[in-house]
Amino acid sequence: MKKILRLVLVSALGGIFTLGAYILFIEKDNYTETQQTPVFAPISVPVNYIVKDKNPTVETTIDFTKAAEKTINTVVHVKNTSVSSGQMTIQDLFYGRRSQRHQIGTGSGVIISPDGYIITNNHVIDGAESISITTNHNKTYEAELIGTDPKTDIALLKIDPDEPLPYATFADSDDAKIGEWVLAVGNPFNLTSTVTAGIISAKSRDLFGGDTQSFIQTDAAVNPGNSGGALVNTNGDLIGINTAITSQTGNYVGYSFAVPSNIARKVVEDIMEFGSVQNGILGITGGSLNSETAKELGVDETEGFYINEVVEDSGADKAGLKAGDIIKQLDNIKISKFSDLKGFLNSKNPNDIVNVTVLRDGNEKTFSVRLLKNETINFPIIGILKNATKEDLKNHGINYGLKISTFTRNEKYHEYWRNNGVRIGDIVTSINEIKLTSVEDVEKILNSLDYDESIRIVLVNSKGEKERHYFK
DSSP: OHHHHHHHHHHHHHHHHHHHHIIIIIITTTOOOOOOOOOOOOOOOOSSOEEEOSSTTOEEEOOHHHHHHHHGGGEEEEEEEEEEEOOOOHHHHHHTOOOEEEEEEEEEEEEOSTTOEEEEEHHHHTTOSEEEEEOTTSOEEEEEEEEEETTTTEEEEEOOOSSOOOOOOBOOGGGOOTTOEEEEEEOTTSSSOEEEEEEEEEEEEOTTSSSOOOEEEEOSOOOTTOTTOEEEOTTSOEEEEEEEEOOSSSSOOSOEEEEEHHHHHHHHHHHHHHSSOOOEEOOEEEEEOOHHHHHHHTOSOOSSEEEEEEOTTSHHHHHTOOTTOEEEEETTEEOSSHHHHHHHHTTOOTTOEEEEEEEETTEEEEEEEEOEEOOEEEETTTEEEEEOOHHHHHHTTOSOOEEEEEEOSOHHHHHHHHHTTOOTTOEEEEETTEEOSSHHHHHHHHHHOOTTOOEEEEEEOTTSOEEEEEEO
16 A cells, blocks of 8 residues: 555645656746747828918818819810921932821910910910810810010910900019919820929929920929910919929929019010010029129129120110119119029019119118110120111111121131120111011021021121121
8 A cells, every 4th residue: 555655645646746747847838938029000191281270279280182172174285287308219219209107296284364365385385287176175276376485485475265254363573582382284194184283382484494484393293285374373373384394304303484474475466466575574684693703793692693894875864774784673673693583584574664673782672673665685606786777877878777886705606796896786687588677576586596597697887888798
């Protein structure tokens, strides 16, 4: 009996030691510690912008839908059909004919009156043999080209609708603010109007570096085919005409540019009334200030427009502006660079009165300047041409022409005129058989010249002798 109890006790103790060893050495090695990483739900952020009122309990939401609804039916698809010479074939050579083919370009436009006036870009309809318009309701009309202004890249079209059309209303683009929400509306592929949103990134942008433009820059997505479409504020009012993008691929990569509505409106009003754009000028020459130019000129200012010269008998001259003055403001528009000044003047007409604030000897002074009609133009081969007076024409025995005011700085052409005895004051009567009566005639010639076209110039010298000059 004692032997049996001893055997049971030994067995029990052995089981306990075995179980303890298993737990201590084996099961511990098989245990794996896990950590649960919390999963966060994605955060949804609404795209509309909340503007907090002065009263912190009131919030106002900018609603893009109202602006879109107001605008989409005012934006149209523009189709430009042109004829170009195709590659010559053996059959063409044999029959003495030229191969021609039709090319189609497309873009957008904005209806600006119920009777069918439409604004678009000049480059959208440039070279068109025919132009057709398709509205957002899929009605198609043939369009008449009323006029263009290549400098601002604006063109005016007209259709004859069978009923009054919805149209865009112009806003004051000078009131547009950097950071303000805008919508870009276009009809690029004739698939009805499309809308994108963004903000105004900058104003008075000179995209091409030629001091000829003053764009509104936005980050609203604009692609080829949207040219000529509308840039509107959150009220749906027109503040610009979408014109260009910066891209190495031809597609939108972050920035787009629009002609300000004040410039576009002025251009179309001039085309309607005069047939061409009437620009008012101050009558000054100069340039923008920056650190480098300020150092060269010996001035402390790095922003503004520095006046190098005041044109005799111009509005600026009569008002009392002087060389060395720095223009800081025109009316209520701050002038930091030339494109600010250019953009402002592009929206003004001859005889408009402009308040010009300048910095002179460290003090600000304001002058009221009457803008005059442009009397001069630069024809690169010759130089500066100026409207001739009646006395100038009488002295040369003619009744039309433009006077040579300054020769070109191009050494090749300058040398040519000097060697041929042409002098300042001689009268140019025609270029490429087009009679010159005003600087507008030269503008039209410059806008229509092909890159490799020959130039034929007729002038009358101080002896009343007619001379012909040919350039290839």
